[in-house]
Amino acid sequence: MPAMQMDDLILVSVDDHTIEPPDLFERHVPSRYKDLAPKVVTFANGEQRWTFDGKMIPNIAAAAVAGRKREELGAEASRYSELRKGLYDVHARVDDMNANGVLASLCFPNITGFAGELFLNGQDKDLMLAMVQAYNDWHVEDWCGPYPGRFIPMAFVPLWDPQLAAKEIRRMARKGVRSVCLPENPSAFGLPSVHRDYWSPVLEACTEENMVVSIHIGTGGPPQPPSADSPIDWLNSMINITVASTLVDWTFSPMLRRFPTLTFALSEGCIGWVPFMMERVDAAYRNHRFWTRQNLGDLMPSDIMRRQFLFCFHEDAVGLKNRHDVGVDLIAWECDYPHADSTWPRSPEKLWEEVKTFPREEIDKISHGNALRFFGFDPFQHVPREQATVAALRAQARHVDTREQSLGGGRAPALDPELNVLTFGTMAKLHAALSQGLETA
Amino acid sequence: MPAMQMDDLILVSVDDHTIEPPDLFERHVPSRYKDLAPKVVTFANGEQRWTFDGKMIPNIAAAAVAGRKREELGAEASRYSELRKGLYDVHARVDDMNANGVLASLCFPNITGFAGELFLNGQDKDLMLAMVQAYNDWHVEDWCGPYPGRFIPMAFVPLWDPQLAAKEIRRMARKGVRSVCLPENPSAFGLPSVHRDYWSPVLEACTEENMVVSIHIGTGGPPQPPSADSPIDWLNSMINITVASTLVDWTFSPMLRRFPTLTFALSEGCIGWVPFMMERVDAAYRNHRFWTRQNLGDLMPSDIMRRQFLFCFHEDAVGLKNRHDVGVDLIAWECDYPHADSTWPRSPEKLWEEVKTFPREEIDKISHGNALRFFGFDPFQHVPREQATVAALRAQARHVDTREQSLGGGRAPALDPELNVLTFGTMAKLHAALSQGLETA
Numbered sequence: 001m002p003a004m005q006m007d008d009l010i011l012v013s014v015d016d017h018t019i020e021p022p023d024l025f026e027r028h029v030p031s032r033y034k035d036l037a038p039k040v041v042t043f044a045n046g047e048q049r050w051t052f053d054g055k056m057i058p059n060i061a062a063a064a065v066a067g068r069k070r071e072e073l074g075a076e077a078s079r080y081s082e083l084r085k086g087l088y089d090v091h092a093r094v095d096d097m098n099a100n101g102v103l104a105s106l107c108f109p110n111i112t113g114f115a116g117e118l119f120l121n122g123q124d125k126d127l128m129l130a131m132v133q134a135y136n137d138w139h140v141e142d143w144c145g146p147y148p149g150r151f152i153p154m155a156f157v158p159l160w161d162p163q164l165a166a167k168e169i170r171r172m173a174r175k176g177v178r179s180v181c182l183p184e185n186p187s188a189f190g191l192p193s194v195h196r197d198y199w200s201p202v203l204e205a206c207t208e209e210n211m212v213v214s215i216h217i218g219t220g221g222p223p224q225p226p227s228a229d230s231p232i233d234w235l236n237s238m239i240n241i242t243v244a245s246t247l248v249d250w251t252f253s254p255m256l257r258r259f260p261t262l263t264f265a266l267s268e269g270c271i272g273w274v275p276f277m278m279e280r281v282d283a284a285y286r287n288h289r290f291w292t293r294q295n296l297g298d299l300m301p302s303d304i305m306r307r308q309f310l311f312c313f314h315e316d317a318v319g320l321k322n323r324h325d326v327g328v329d330l331i332a333w334e335c336d337y338p339h340a341d342s343t344w345p346r347s348p349e350k351l352w353e354e355v356k357t358f359p360r361e362e363i364d365k366i367s368h369g370n371a372l373r374f375f376g377f378d379p380f381q382h383v384p385r386e387q388a389t390v391a392a393l394r395a396q397a398r399h400v401d402t403r404e405q406s407l408g409g410g411r412a413p414a415l416d417p418e419l420n421v422l423t424f425g426t427m428a429k430l431h432a433a434l435s436q437g438l439e440t441a
Numbered sequence: 442m443p444a445m446q447m448d449d450l451i452l453v454s455v456d457d458h459t460i461e462p463p464d465l466f467e468r469h470v471p472s473r474y475k476d477l478a479p480k481v482v483t484f485a486n487g488e489q490r491w492t493f494d495g496k497m498i499p500n501i502a503a504a505a506v507a508g509r510k511r512e513e514l515g516a517e518a519s520r521y522s523e524l525r526k527g528l529y530d531v532h533a534r535v536d537d538m539n540a541n542g543v544l545a546s547l548c549f550p551n552i553t554g555f556a557g558e559l560f561l562n563g564q565d566k567d568l569m570l571a572m573v574q575a576y577n578d579w580h581v582e583d584w585c586g587p588y589p590g591r592f593i594p595m596a597f598v599p600l601w602d603p604q605l606a607a608k609e610i611r612r613m614a615r616k617g618v619r620s621v622c623l624p625e626n627p628s629a630f631g632l633p634s635v636h637r638d639y640w641s642p643v644l645e646a647c648t649e650e651n652m653v654v655s656i657h658i659g660t661g662g663p664p665q666p667p668s669a670d671s672p673i674d675w676l677n678s679m680i681n682i683t684v685a686s687t688l689v690d691w692t693f694s695p696m697l698r699r700f701p702t703l704t705f706a707l708s709e710g711c712i713g714w715v716p717f718m719m720e721r722v723d724a725a726y727r728n729h730r731f732w733t734r735q736n737l738g739d740l741m742p743s744d745i746m747r748r749q750f751l752f753c754f755h756e757d758a759v760g761l762k763n764r765h766d767v768g769v770d771l772i773a774w775e776c777d778y779p780h781a782d783s784t785w786p787r788s789p790e791k792l793w794e795e796v797k798t799f800p801r802e803e804i805d806k807i808s809h810g811n812a813l814r815f816f817g818f819d820p821f822q823h824v825p826r827e828q829a830t831v832a833a834l835r836a837q838a839r840h841v842d843t844r845e846q847s848l849g850g851g852r853a854p855a856l857d858p859e860l861n862v863l864t865f866g867t868m869a870k871l872h873a874a875l876s877q878g879l880e881t882a
Contacts, residue, residue, distance in 0.1 A: 070728075070731055071731050072731075073731050073732040184667075185667040185668065187667055187668035187669075187670070188667070193667065193668035193669070193670035193671070194667070194668075194670075195668070195670040195671070195672075195860055195864075196670065196859075197859075220667070224665050225686075225690070226625075226626040226628055226629070226634065226635070226661065226686060226687065226690045227626070227628035227634035227635075227636070227690075228628075228634070229628070229634035229635075229636040229637065230634070230636070230690050230693075231636075231693045231733060231735060232729070232733045233689075233693050233722075233725060233726060233729065233730070233733050233735045233742075234686070234689050234690055234693060236725035236726075236728070236729045236733070237689045237718070237721055237722040237725040237726075237742070238685065238686055238689055240721060241682070241685060241714070241717070241718065241721070244679065244682060245666075245667060245675070245679055246667065248674075248675050248678045248679055249666070249667045249668075249671050249675055252671075252672045252674050252675060252862075254860065270717065270721065272714075272716065272717025272720065272721070273682070273713075273714045273717045273718075275713065275759040276682070276711065276713025276714045276717075276757070276759045276760065277678075277682065277714075279713065279757070279758060279759050280678055280681060280682070280711065280713070281674075281678040283756060283782070284674060284677035284678040284782075285674060285677075285678075287511070287677070287781045287782050288673070288674065288677045288781055289674065290511055290512050290513075290514050291514040291854060291863070292672060292673045292674050292677070292854070292862055292863045293854065293856055293861065293862050293863055294672055294674045294862050295861075295862075301674075301678070315724060316717070316720070317720060318716040318717045318720050318763070318766060319717065321763075321766075322759070322762075322763065325759060325762075340728045340729055341724070341725075341728050413732060413733070413734065415734055418637075418638075419636055419695065420734065420736075421693075421733055421734050421735050421736075422732070422733045422734055423636075
C-alpha cells in the first residue's frame with residue numbers, strides 16, 4: 001500500500017456554523033406565529049439585522065469572514081451582501097465543503113446563540129417552543145436534508161423546561177439528529193447549575209438516544225477579562241482554553257456519575273491544554289479532597305474526563321504532538337467555517353502539515369474516525385469511501401472560487417484613545433455605533 | 442564523570458510562603474504606630490486571628506498544611522499550635538529546607554495577601570506605608586538576614602502610589618531585595634489596569650534595579666467559578682491555569698514594549714499549558730489583529746512571552762515533557778512550602794522522578810540555574826556548591842522529624858446538603874462559622 005498523502009484524508013468537521021438565511025422560519029413556523037418569528041429587517045442605510053421579541057440581534061453573522069479579505073474586516077457583517085453565499089445557502093455550502101475537501105460537517109446555529117439561548121427568556125413559552133422546533137426542523141429538513149451523509153444533524157432544546165427539552169430530544173432523535181447543544185455554563189443564563197438534578201431528564205434523554213452533548217465555546221456567559229482596558233485580543237487568545245473551566249465543573253458534577261455513558265464534545269476548545277489539565281485536576285483531588293469532602297469513588301477526575309469527553313480542535317500543533325497524553329481516541333478535527341479562526345479553504349494543507357508524520361490509523365481517527373464513532377454517524381452509507389477523500393471532493397469543486405474577495409464593510413472599530421486598540425471598554429461603544437442610524441427603510 | 446543522581450540536585454525554590462510570626466511587626470514598626478500594627482488576638486475558645494485596621498483576617502495560615510496529617514485538614518489553621526514551627530520560625534524553616542534538600546527559597550507573604558494588598562485601601566496612608574516598610578524590613582532583616590544565601594529577598598510595595606512604590610523598590614534594592622510582588626490583576630483591587638501608564642514608575646524602578654516582578658496565583662481578585670454550586674475542587678484544579686489570562690493580558694500591555702528587559706515570574710502558574718497558549722496567542726493575533734487594531738510591530742505575542750517571563754512549577758510532568766516548547770531557559774522549580782500542593786518533604790524524590798532522563802545541563806537549569814539567573818542571586822558566595830546539594834543539606838537535617846503529625850483542627854467544613862461537598866456557595870457559610878464564638882479572651 002502506498003504511503004498516505006494529503007489527498008487521501010477524509011475530513012469530518014465537528015464544528016462549523018450555519019449562518020441563518022433570511023427565510024429560515026417562514027416554512028417551519030405554525031401560521032399563527034408567522035408574524036412573531038425572528039425576521040431580517042433592512043434599514044434605510046442598507047444594514048440588516050435579525051429582530052425577535054422586541055430585540056435586535058447585534059450581528060447577522062458575527063466573526064463570519066470566510067471568503068472575505070481579512071484586512072477589510074471591521075465589526076461586520078452588517079448585510080447579507082457582505083457574506084459569501086456558502087455561509088447561508090446550503091448548496092453553496094456544500095460547494096465550499098467540497099472545495100475544502102470536507103466530507104461532513106456538524107453545524108452550530110448563529111443568531112440563536114450556540115446553544116439556542118435566544119429563546120430562553122421570552123415571556124410567551126408556547127411561542128418560544130415553537131421557535132425552537134421551527135429552527136430544529138429547518139436544520140434537519142432544509143439544511144441537512146438535501147445532502148445525506150454531508151451534515152451531522154444537531155438540535156437545541158427549550159432550556160427552560162427539562163421535561164420539554166427531553167421531549168424535543170426524542171422528537172429530533174426520530175429525525176436522525178445525533179447531537180444536542182447545551183451551554184457551557186447554564187448558571188450564566190440563570191438556569192440551575194450543571195451539578196443539579198434539573199438536568200437529569202435532558203441528560204437521560206441524550207443517554208438513551210445515544211446523542212452527544214455538544215458544548216461550544218462562548219456559551220458560558222459574558223467573557224471575564226481582567227479589565228475594561230484588556231484588548232479584544234485577550235478574548236481571541238483565551239476563548240478556547242476557557243472551556244477548561246467548563247470541563248472541570250462538569251467533571252465534578254454528580255450528573256456524570258449518574259450518566260456514565262453520556263458523552264460531551266467540547267467544541268472549539270482545542271486540545272493542547274488537556275494533558276496538563278488532566279494531571280492538575282488529579283493532583284488537586286489528591287491533595288485537597290479531604291477538606292473539600294469530594295468523593296469520586298474509585299475514579300480519578302481524569303478518568304471521568306477520558307470516559308466522557310471528546311476534545312475538538314481546528315489548529316493545535318502542540319495538542320497533536322501530545323495526542324497520546326490527550327488520548328488519540330478522544331480527539332476530533334474541526335473546520336470552524338466560516339469564522340476567522342477557520343482554516344478554510346486550506347484545511348487539508350494545514351491539517352496535513354500537523355499530522356503527516358503520524359501513523360495512518362491515528363490520522364484517520366483524528367480526521368474523521370473518532371467523530372463518526374462519538375456521534376454515531378455513518379456518511380459512507382451515502383458517499384462511498386473512495387468518493388469521500390479530499391482529492392475526490394475537491395475534484396467536484398473545480399469551479400468554486402475560494403479566493404478572498406472584497407465584499408464591503410471594514411468599518412473602523414471604536415479604539416481606546418490612549419491604547420489605540422479595540423478594548424472591552426470600547427467594544428460597548430462599537431456595538432452602540434453599529435446600531436446608530438438604523439432607521440427602518 | 443559519574444551519572445547524576447537525585448542527591449546531586451541543587452534546589453532553589455522560587456515560590457514558598459512565610460507564615461507570619463505573631464511578633465513580626467513589633468521590632469520594625471515606628472513606636473507611634475505600635476498599637477495600630479497588625480496583631481494576633483487569641484479568643485476565649487483558643488482560636489487565633491490576625492487583626493488590623495478594624496478587620497479580622499480569616500486565616501492565620503490558609504492552606505498551610507506542611508507537617509500535618511492531610512486527612513485531618515478542615516478549614517484551618519486557627520491557632521499557632523496547629524502549625525509546624527517551620528512555617529513561621531526561620532530557624533525551623535531552614536531545618537525544614539535542609540530536610541527537603543532545598544538550598545534557597547523565595548518566600549511570599551501570607552496574611553498581607555501575596556502582593557501586600559492588605560495595606561492598599563486603608564484610610565491612613567502614612568500608617569499603611571509604615572506597615573509595608575515594617576513588613577519588608579522584617580522580611581529582609583529577620584527572615585532572610587540570619588541565613589545568607591538561603592533566601593532570595595523579596596518585597597511588596599505601596600500599590601496605591603506608584604511614585605512611593607518606586608521609592609520603596611529602590612530602598613529595598615539597597616538592602617539586597619531581588620524581586621517585587623505585584624498582583625496578577627491590579628484592576629481587581631480598584632487600581633488602574635496593567636495597560637496604563639500608572640505602572641510606569643514601578644516597572645521602571647524594577648527594570649533599573651534589575652528586579653523580577655513576581656506575580657503569584659490568587660492575586661487576580663475573587664475566583665470566578667461557573668456557579669455557587671461549583672465545588673472548591675474546581676478552584677483547586679483551575680487556580681494555576683488561571684494565570685494564563687494574566688500572561689495574555691500583560692503580553693498585550695504597552696508596558697512590556699516600553700520595558701523590554703523587565704522580567705516577570707508567574708509563581709505557581711505551572712507550565713504544561715504554556716506551549717499551547719503561545720501557539721494560540723499567535724494564531725489569535727494573526728487571525729484577528731486587523732479588526733482589533735492590535736500592533737506589536739515586528740514581534741509576535743509569543744516573542745514577548747519568551748522575552749520577559751519565567752514559568753514556575755511545583756509538579757508538572759506534562760510541562761517538563763514539553764520543556765523545549767516552553768523554553769528550557771524559562772522554567773523554574775518551586776516547592777510551595779507549606780501549602781497543600783507542596784511536595785515537601787519529598788521534593789527531591791518527586792522532581793527527580795520527572796527529570797531524571799534529562800541531560801544534566803537541563804536539570805540544573807530547571808532546578809536552580811534559571812532561577813538564579815533571573816533573580817540575579819548567587820547563593821554560592823555563602824554556601825559552597827558542594828555543600829548545596831540535596832545530599833549535603835539533608836545530611837545537616839538528620840534529626841528533623843518530617844512525619845505528618847496530628848496537630849489538632851480538622852473541623853468539618855459546611856457542605857452543600859444536596860451535593861455533599863464544599864461548594865463556593867457553602868464556603869461563605871464556612872467563613873462565618875469559623876468566626877462564630879470568637880470572644881476576646
